[in-house]
Amino acid sequence: MIKIKTAKEADTEVLALLGRLTYAESHGDFIDNKNDLSKYINAAFSVSKTKEDINNPKNLFYIMYADDLPVGYAKLVLNAIHESVASQNNCRLEKIYILNDFIPLKIGQQLLTFVEEKAKALQLDTMWLSVYIKNNRAIRFYKRNEFKNVGELNFIVNGKGYENIVFSKKIKAWGSIQNRN
Numbered sequence: 001m002i003k004i005k006t007a008k009e010a011d012t013e014v015l016a017l018l019g020r021l022t023y024a025e026s027h028g029d030f031i032d033n034k035n036d037l038s039k040y041i042n043a044a045f046s047v048s049k050t051k052e053d054i055n056n057p058k059n060l061f062y063i064m065y066a067d068d069l070p071v072g073y074a075k076l077v078l079n080a081i082h083e084s085v086a087s088q089n090n091c092r093l094e095k096i097y098i099l100n101d102f103i104p105l106k107i108g109q110q111l112l113t114f115v116e117e118k119a120k121a122l123q124l125d126t127m128w129l130s131v132y133i134k135n136n137r138a139i140r141f142y143k144r145n146e147f148k149n150v151g152e153l154n155f156i157v158n159g160k161g162y163e164n165i166v167f168s169k170k171i172k173a174w175g176s177i178q179n180r181n
Contacts, residue, residue, distance in 0.1 A: 002107055004114045007061035007073070012051045015061060018073050019045035022097030030134055036158035060091075060118065064098070064111050072098035072107065074115045078122070084151025084166045087126035091119050094129070112145060120171055127171055130155065130164035142167045 007015055020041050031037040043049065053059050058079065064072040073095065080092035093115060098108045119127050130153045131138045147167035154161040 001067060002110060003065045003068075004062050004111065005065070007054060007063050009051065009054055011061070011063060012047055012054055014063060014070050015054065015073060016045050016047045016050040018063070018070055018097070018099070019050065019095070022072065022099055025100045026097060026135070026138075027132065030132055030162065031157055032160070033158075036160060040157045062111070062115060062118070064107060066102055066105065066107065071102040072096075072111055074111050076115055076119065078124070080128070082128060082151070082153065082166060085126060085128045085168050089124055090126035090128060091122070091124050092128055096129075108141065109145075112141075116171055125171060126168055128166060128168040130166050133163045133165055139165065145169070 023041055023045065024037065028034075028037055031040070053075070054061055058077055060076040060078070062074045062076075063070050064074075074093065074097075075095040077092040077094050079088065079090060080094070081088075082092070093112075096108070096111060096115070098111070116127060127147075128150070129142070129147070131142060132155065133139075147169045149165050150168040151166040153164045153166050155164045156162075
C-alpha cells in the first residue's frame with residue numbers, strides 16, 4: 001500500500017538517507033568526477049543540512065511509503081524565483097525522487113499528483129523545476145505531465161556546472177476548480 005505523509009523534523013534522518021541514495025542513483029552516472037559526487041552528497045544531504053531545510057517554512061517535504069517502507073520523497077520550495085518563471089505565486093519542485101527498485105511500480109506519478117494537489121490547495125498558480133539535459137527519463141516524465149520548457153539553469157556540483165532545463169506548469173488554484181462546479 002502506498003502512503004504519502006508530510007515530513008516533520010523527526011523524519012530528518014530518513015529524508016537525509018533517501019536524499020543521498022536517490023540522488024546517487026538518479027545522477028551518479030551523470031557526474032563526471034565521483035569525488036565531486038561524494039562531496040556534493042555529503043554537503044547537500046547531511047543530517048544537519050536536511051534538518052535546516054525541513055525547519056525552513058518555505059520548504060515542504062513529503063515522504064512516500066510503500067508498505068511502510070520509505071521509498072521516495074518530494075520537496076517543494078514556496079515562491080522560488082527564477083528569471084524564466086513569470087509567476088511570483090509559485091513553487092519549485094526542487095526534489096522528487098523514488099528509489100530505483102521502486103520506479104517500476106510507477107509511483108512517481110502518484111507523488112507528482114500529490115504535490116500538485118498540495119500546491120493547488122496553497123493557491124499557487126505555477127510549479128517549476130529543473131532537470132539535467134541528459135536525464136531523458138525525467139524529461140519524458142515531465143513533458144508527459146504537461147510541463148513546458150521555459151529556460152535553463154546551471155546546476156553546480158562541487159564547482160562544476162551541469163546544464164539543466166527549467167520546466168514550468170500552470171496549475172489551477174483550488175478555488176478556481178471549486179467555482180466551476
